[in-house]
Amino acid sequence: MPSMTGGEAVLQSLGRHQIDTIFGIAGNQLGAFYDAWIDHPEIREVGVRHEQGAAYMALGYAWSTGRPGVCATIGGPGALNTACAMATAASANIPVLLMSGQVISSQLGEDKRAPHQLYGQTEIFRKLLKGVRVAHSVTEIPDAVSEAFYVMSDGVPGPFELELPRDVLGAKADIRIPEPITPTPPQPSDRAVLESIAEEIAKASRPAILAGFGAVLSGASKEVRALAEMLKAPVYTSFKSKGIIAEDDPHCMGATGEMGGITSPFDPDADLILALGTRINVWSKGPRALPKGKRVIQIDVDRSAFGAVYPVAVPVLGDLRQTLIDLLPLLKARRLACTDRDWQALRQERIETMRQAAPESVPLLERLRDVLPRNTIVTADVTGLAG
Numbered sequence: 001m002p003s004m005t006g007g008e009a010v011l012q013s014l015g016r017h018q019i020d021t022i023f024g025i026a027g028n029q030l031g032a033f034y035d036a037w038i039d040h041p042e043i044r045e046v047g048v049r050h051e052q053g054a055a056y057m058a059l060g061y062a063w064s065t066g067r068p069g070v071c072a073t074i075g076g077p078g079a080l081n082t083a084c085a086m087a088t089a090a091s092a093n094i095p096v097l098l099m100s101g102q103v104i105s106s107q108l109g110e111d112k113r114a115p116h117q118l119y120g121q122t123e124i125f126r127k128l129l130k131g132v133r134v135a136h137s138v139t140e141i142p143d144a145v146s147e148a149f150y151v152m153s154d155g156v157p158g159p160f161e162l163e164l165p166r167d168v169l170g171a172k173a174d175i176r177i178p179e180p181i182t183p184t185p186p187q188p189s190d191r192a193v194l195e196s197i198a199e200e201i202a203k204a205s206r207p208a209i210l211a212g213f214g215a216v217l218s219g220a221s222k223e224v225r226a227l228a229e230m231l232k233a234p235v236y237t238s239f240k241s242k243g244i245i246a247e248d249d250p251h252c253m254g255a256t257g258e259m260g261g262i263t264s265p266f267d268p269d270a271d272l273i274l275a276l277g278t279r280i281n282v283w284s285k286g287p288r289a290l291p292k293g294k295r296v297i298q299i300d301v302d303r304s305a306f307g308a309v310y311p312v313a314v315p316v317l318g319d320l321r322q323t324l325i326d327l328l329p330l331l332k333a334r335r336l337a338c339t340d341r342d343w344q345a346l347r348q349e350r351i352e353t354m355r356q357a358a359p360e361s362v363p364l365l366e367r368l369r370d371v372l373p374r375n376t377i378v379t380a381d382v383t384g385l386a387g
Contacts, residue, residue, distance in 0.1 A: 002174065010169070011040045014145065019070050021044045021069075022099075024048065029074045029102060029165075031169070055081075056085040059094055068097055068153070072101075080121070087129075089129075096152075097149070097152065098125075098160070105167055131158070138168055138171040142175060149180060150181045195330060201272065205337050208236065208266065208272070209224065209273075210237075211245065212275070213238060214276070218301070220244070226324075237256075251343065274299070279305045281309050299316040
């Protein structure tokens with residue numbers, strides 16, 4: 001086994017997980033890490049002026065690429081400055097790794113008032129994030145990094161904090177860098193369950209689809225589009241799941257629900273709701289809320305999502321994309337009761353409503369849309385127009 005410092009072990013472990021960018025600020029606790037980084041030009045450094053910016057950049061990187069984002073800061077005030085962004089990652093189910101420097105090992109767990117020490121830092125982040133680990137020795141680093149990536153991607157994604165004491169990063173030992181641990185994929189839904197679901201969907205005359213951020217995380221855009229086309233169903237998205245189906249697709253009714261102030265209301269005559277990768281949170285209240293009493297089939301990888309906000313008739317546990325891949329052929333083999341509906345009138349009504357509410361902004365956005373490439377990522381503040 002090759003001999004290396006803790007800083008080198010971190011960088012080689014990150015490389016094994018295909019990390020090519022780190023956002024952060026150098027500091028004394030991370031000295032050995034930055035020293036080792038000189039020999040790893042394949043990993044890009046994006047320096048920032050404030051730690052919160054580093055974590056938000058890592059969040060944006062992960063959100064836009066579908067790969068884990070990584071940021072590095074000193075411990076104490078530096079790590080605490082990332083808390084808002086890291087908590088956002090937890091709320092949004094985004095895999096972001098915070099590599100935080102720490103005081104030397106002998107000072108951990110005690111209020112030594114050491115430089116850049118935040119007593120209780122580990123406990124603070126344990127309450128906020130999906131996972132936390134402190135590397136207590138240099139030989140522990142590769143396994144700690146592997147655990148971080150496993151936890152971030154297993155089941156429902158989320159952020160992780162890895163604390164790296166200064167003396168551990170500077171220590172040297174013979175170290176083996178393990179291969180990444182691949183999370184066990186969710187078991188496919190039982191065939192009998194899928195047959196039962198297909199039978200119920202086939203009987204619905206006016207099904208509607210709620211596509212949440214879980215559909216984005218699952219990579220189920222193609223399958224959601226195929227389902228909508230097969231069922232002649234409207235697709236409503238949340239703000240977070242915008243893009244799962246193209247906004248100019250004839251089935252897309254845009255973002256709606258609690259924050260969809262001027263967007264399309266639900267089809268009041270829908271007789272079956274397919275909730276795909278969503279807890280139905282944003283559709284639970286407000287003027288555009290999902291009407292009470294609707295029959296809902298909810299498909300999610302997270303068991304705790306079932307009925308958390310809205311009563312669910314049929315919960316289906318499993319990876320959304322794989323479940324739809326298995327479900328679509330069963331629907332294709334059945335005679336569907338869904339009626340052929342034209343959603344253009346409602347789509348046009350939505351557009352005209354937005355024009356009246358923002359007569360200057362809408363034309364500007366339309367001009368931007370005309371000149372920007374189709375796959376451009378556009379961000380907007382939290383406003384009705386963002387829908």
